[in-house]
Amino acid sequence: MVETVFRDPVHNFIRVQDQVILDLIGTREFQRLRRIKQLGVSSMVFHGAEHSRFSHSLGVYEIARQFADHLAENYTMQAPDDGGWDPNERLVLLTAALLHDLGHGPYSHTFEHIFGTDHEQYTQQIILSPETEVNRVLRGVSDDFPAKVASVIAKTYANQQVVQLISSQIDADRMDYLLRDAYYSGANYGTFDLSRIIHMMRPYKGGIAFNFKGMAAVEDYVVSRYQMYAQVYFHPVSRGFEVVLTNILRRAKDYFELSKTDDMIDGDFMPKSLRSLFEGRITLTEYIELDDSIMLAAISEWRHVKDPILADLATRFLDRHPLKSVEIEEGARSMLPAITELIAAAGYEPKYYTAENDSFDLPYDAYHPNAKKPQTQIELVQKDGTMRELSEVSTLVDAIKGRTFGNARFFFPREMLLEQAVGDVMAPLYEEFQRYVHNDRLIRPVEGGIK
């Protein structure tokens, strides 16, 4: 086929050179990803970050295509098991890259939390189910092709080079989302030299390593990843919205339950398109029709629902009034029951108006075979062909290796921080609450004022 290109601000162009890939992009299931935001509620804080999983998926594909070109050009396998790249793996690599996020639901993180679904399972189901357009296209390649692609997603595929290119500490998925999220959020910390990293990539029997000369580029990638987590993904206000959304869905679920037994509640508040989801018996076909707009349209309706909690939470979400938060320092964790009580006393049901949320990450780690999720480490190839693990040679990576960062936060209604709420009957409660907060941290209040 003649190459088809898609203009993309991150990679300039996405180049499609295989009819299968073009056909997959054209499927209903893949087009759905246009209607699912990549960063969910983060766009409430980073207003520029309104990009979709569709554009991210194209980006992962494009990076994988550049991987495949580089490996085929420079490291094609000459004999079986010589550690070279097998060009026959190209299509399975590109396909898995393109489809790796197919199973994401709207506002995926929150969604899975409430409905107990698993997007990786759905990705594999969409690939394997004979009902989907994606499966039909994949079967066009060969009968076992859907199963091969699904096994790459599941990381059980025999060729570990393919698996690591899609899923490791430095893979096509992460590289695209770091670059893309940095570009769209404007948080210009997430950039690194993609073309240099690709150029330094070398296959070996056990997977993918990097030329020693590429150390600086790989180091820069590790730091960028750290910075994006610290600045964007863990942003406390985004987490405040995530909590609101979680509580909306929790309340809608509870209220829907109630409607079945309580005649005063009209179950019609739940749109048809969401009913089987809330009833826990959603089919694959129904799942594939879900997207952000259906969730948002429901929340818009709930603004007017009779239940005051659901209506209030929906309004907070749409009109951008997130829950506020404080960092919980270790010594102050025991204060939580006391302040939760104050919040309840001020009229906010804690189940729907408070939350604890921990965000911690490990920016880089060496291989721990006994860890729950052992991570592939990053290897650099020296002049004589032997490999050294990244942190052995990078002062910077060695410094941060194995260190976790992030924090635990407690979320509550912003009203609790109102100052000089003259005439408000809750004012004394607010004032008492504020004795527990200093420099945006939860503290153990001192008798007679702070400090």
Next chain:
Amino acid sequence: MVETVFRDPVHNFIRVQDQVILDLIGTREFQRLRRIKQLGVSSMVFHGAEHSRFSHSLGVYEIARQFADHLAENYTMQAPDDGGWDPNERLVLLTAALLHDLGHGPYSHTFEHIFGTDHEQYTQQIILSPETEVNRVLRGVSDDFPAKVASVIAKTYANQQVVQLISSQIDADRMDYLLRDAYYSGANYGTFDLSRIIHMMRPYKGGIAFNFKGMAAVEDYVVSRYQMYAQVYFHPVSRGFEVVLTNILRRAKDYFELSKTDDMIDGDFMPKSLRSLFEGRITLTEYIELDDSIMLAAISEWRHVKDPILADLATRFLDRHPLKSVEIEEGARSMLPAITELIAAAGYEPKYYTAENDSFDLPYDAYHPNAKKPQTQIELVQKDGTMRELSEVSTLVDAIKGRTFGNARFFFPREMLLEQAVGDVMAPLYEEFQRYVHNDRLIRPVEGGIK
């Protein structure tokens, strides 16, 4: 107040320094703009261009703020009517910049076409209606403040400097959308040197002019604008989606009409949230609750409606199957009835499956006082204080002055271009149709084959 900043990929930071502005951003009506895409269906072609009117509006505000700072610092009025900048105009300028797009509906262009609404009218209504949060914030400044801001939008405000900064051939609105749409679409033609242009800006009695030394920057802006129209705004595939969307709404309207008289049709296919809109009696409050997600959720439902036309069009829209098109060259316009007939014969009701769509623009024009919409021309100030109109001194702008560009296109179902549709009973119709198409243009077919 302490300055509040919003990270923005186009301007790096949006700096808010006035409580009024911060309060306006926090209103329900302004937050709604988060849920309306700036470029509507264009994101079906430029997948990166998923940004909202919210981010554009913040951008226009930020540019206006930089205008105000520059003018106040360098050209503050010393005596009444000396042509200098009046710093008291700052707040009205910033407010009008921020709110200028408040009245946009979802997929605005198509929306207005079908429902006969006018977003500028709505913008003024939202500003002036005592029901809105925006109005309440504005009244906090002074009783006549809402009216002042509305008159800037209406271009009737006395201070023409303020009006031109928001609305002229080179204004805050255009500058932000060119930069932003270029950034998000990846069509890197739309960039120009914003800080240079601002720096060259000078007020005079009749409005805003530019220092002669800024000629290159202004020229570059004019060319960038031309390129964005040619490459992005007039893209034939985007227009193909606009036609599909228009026809969806047209069909939904017709079908809704039918449902009132035809018992076989269940009017329930129309979601509650859209009913008063389709009945032509929408209130301001209802209008303010409309957004892209409500439209998209409706189209998702219509995928399963009984009416085959509406269901088919909805599916084409969601699964990205735009109408195709050809350019209508002048000599071939008379072919339209013939090919429309072929399309009808192939089973596609022309009212819902075809369209003519003309896109023409004038990249730069000098002032024509008798024109329907006379445009302010761009003036450059020479060393001795006299002004010269841009095209008098720029070879490039002189060359394109007064030239229109763009084209007229005819849209039709992509099936008409199917080749070798073996076994398809419509194949002879398709083949006949294709005799009218050459190099993507509508032609007058030659007997015995093309050319």
Next chain:
Amino acid sequence: MVETVFRDPVHNFIRVQDQVILDLIGTREFQRLRRIKQLGVSSMVFHGAEHSRFSHSLGVYEIARQFADHLAENYTMQAPDDGGWDPNERLVLLTAALLHDLGHGPYSHTFEHIFGTDHEQYTQQIILSPETEVNRVLRGVSDDFPAKVASVIAKTYANQQVVQLISSQIDADRMDYLLRDAYYSGANYGTFDLSRIIHMMRPYKGGIAFNFKGMAAVEDYVVSRYQMYAQVYFHPVSRGFEVVLTNILRRAKDYFELSKTDDMIDGDFMPKSLRSLFEGRITLTEYIELDDSIMLAAISEWRHVKDPILADLATRFLDRHPLKSVEIEEGARSMLPAITELIAAAGYEPKYYTAENDSFDLPYDAYHPNAKKPQTQIELVQKDGTMRELSEVSTLVDAIKGRTFGNARFFFPREMLLEQAVGDVMAPLYEEFQRYVHNDRLIRPVEGGIK
């Protein structure tokens, strides 16, 4: 060989994949280009633009390499004379690209003007002379390889595709210098989408054309070129320095002549390294040792030479006091003798202190077979394989086609513009001179003052 890369801010990396290219870069003649600035005196105006011909030459090579890769991958010739790309031309293309500027002297434009040399001749000589390291490396490929490369430079090479890739209205040389000069000067008008243009490139029998879809990118390139000429290359202050440098060399030549007959003048003021140049009997070996530093070191010495004119001009150059200028509008050309007389009366010998300098350019032209230097036009390939010349389809290029722009300027000592030079005996002369200047243009003075 293993690929060797050079970090480059314009192309990110210059990739060298052939030992011959690496060896050529390592030659003495090529390394000399490090010591010759690409833009000569322009860095006196654009202080960032201090880059060398070495970096430009690497850039042209890199673009040519990308051309070759694109053409080989997509358009390799299948049969003789089918218009495809012949991969055997790769090395001659890359070599000619790398070496095309080898013959440039220091401050080339001025240099050639004064010494009557021709850098293209020198380039060919360096390639062909058995004395050079370059020639030795080229002969290593084959005996006739030096002659082949030289004929590409001379545009007489049989394969016109190769010639056009190096030298046409849209070639590797221009593309690199526009991008590079824009990058280093900070005059951000010169950018365009190089990778898109390369991607749209198609060979045909007569040379190189572009896919119709690449129209926007090519149009953007044409406009960028226009803007770089208007803003950078024709900058009046750069031209003021060029005039100073020209006059330094002219005076040094005259004074050196004088020294041969006038015993009072010590010919030793001329450094050994420049003597044979000024005597008009420079050898190739001597020419190859010339560079900017030798010229500059000489000018530094001349600051202290006995001749007041040469010493003054050298000081003006080093301490950055350019000649000033006015635009000569057609009607005012007849004023030149009068103002030249005023300058002479003020004590400045016109031969060394004034100059006329015309800079005009044609941003794009269609082919005129009878023109003195007929230019290849830019062709776009339509769907059916036929070609259309760029200006037939681009409104913008059509508008500027065949239009020249630029101006004629007259240069003079900046002292002539001194205002209120109280106590200066020349003050009345300055005042009279200033009657001829208005808005930086030469005018016909009006009796009784201007205006």
Next chain:
Amino acid sequence: MVETVFRDPVHNFIRVQDQVILDLIGTREFQRLRRIKQLGVSSMVFHGAEHSRFSHSLGVYEIARQFADHLAENYTMQAPDDGGWDPNERLVLLTAALLHDLGHGPYSHTFEHIFGTDHEQYTQQIILSPETEVNRVLRGVSDDFPAKVASVIAKTYANQQVVQLISSQIDADRMDYLLRDAYYSGANYGTFDLSRIIHMMRPYKGGIAFNFKGMAAVEDYVVSRYQMYAQVYFHPVSRGFEVVLTNILRRAKDYFELSKTDDMIDGDFMPKSLRSLFEGRITLTEYIELDDSIMLAAISEWRHVKDPILADLATRFLDRHPLKSVEIEEGARSMLPAITELIAAAGYEPKYYTAENDSFDLPYDAYHPNAKKPQTQIELVQKDGTMRELSEVSTLVDAIKGRTFGNARFFFPREMLLEQAVGDVMAPLYEEFQRYVHNDRLIRPVEGGIK
């Protein structure tokens, strides 16, 4: 005065708003900086990095101007000693920023090493000496202005805010050189968000601190600085050229000494312009006339000098043949005498053909009052006004605090690494030498070959 702007690729525009600054830029001593490369020999490795100290100095000025504007706008002192910014310090800040590098000689690092000069001393002398144009302009401000500016350079100025803005762990000088060297070298690791850092800057009594919200931007700056050192400033090949240049000057000095006693050596090989320098009795006026071109022109002449060592080293420098190097790991340091002997045996006089060179740096350090050069630490201001040192709150900076990185290398002629030098009588020496080198490191050779 009307603002004058200089286009700059790093800051877009350098804005000059004071006549004193414009006059200083116009002085002979400042214009000299155009002829001194910022990075010296590094441009032999990073060919794009040919920028001058002139452009860096303008950049430092521009950053300082933005500092001053930010501080005056937001933190102007309201009462004596309230820790606010004193707007009267503006001019001394801008002047010190502009002039801080005035005293640099050509290839400064090497130069000072050989001639025992100190550029900071020279900067102060140029500012204070009544002979210079710079001093004359400064005296125009006030009689004590030169002394004030010099004391900022010397860090003894009373106002520590001014001193820290020019010279601390995060100052205008470092910020410009990191951004500029990254831009010109193309080593895109050195970037950070300058405007954000400026925006977060806050004065306090003891100096300059940063708003807590700016933590990420400051952290990013610290990492960028580390990366630029690791990738650019410590590049082993640059250091190989520095060693060649050092040895050229050392040999020229020794040879010049010899010429005084040895009649066979003609002292004329030393250009007039360098004589007093090499004789150790250079005057300020002579110093100010030195620049890169004078050094380079001398080296060009020395290519042909009779002394084979000086001629050979000059040729290696001009034709780009650096000394090669290996990293000295601690355990292998004792091998140095043995390999130095091999080098001498191969005919290379160790004094001129070998060198040890250590490059180590501390990317960030907290304050150690007893350190030889105690560094100001970076402070962040919390909500309640108290300050915390950066590494207390940044996981990343805490990880690297106090860690040095870099390495020690040994340099030698590249011939020592020649492989299979068949027929070369030195071949056995080379082979023996190569037993000490593995993976670019100096090792203790193993009996019977490596591994």
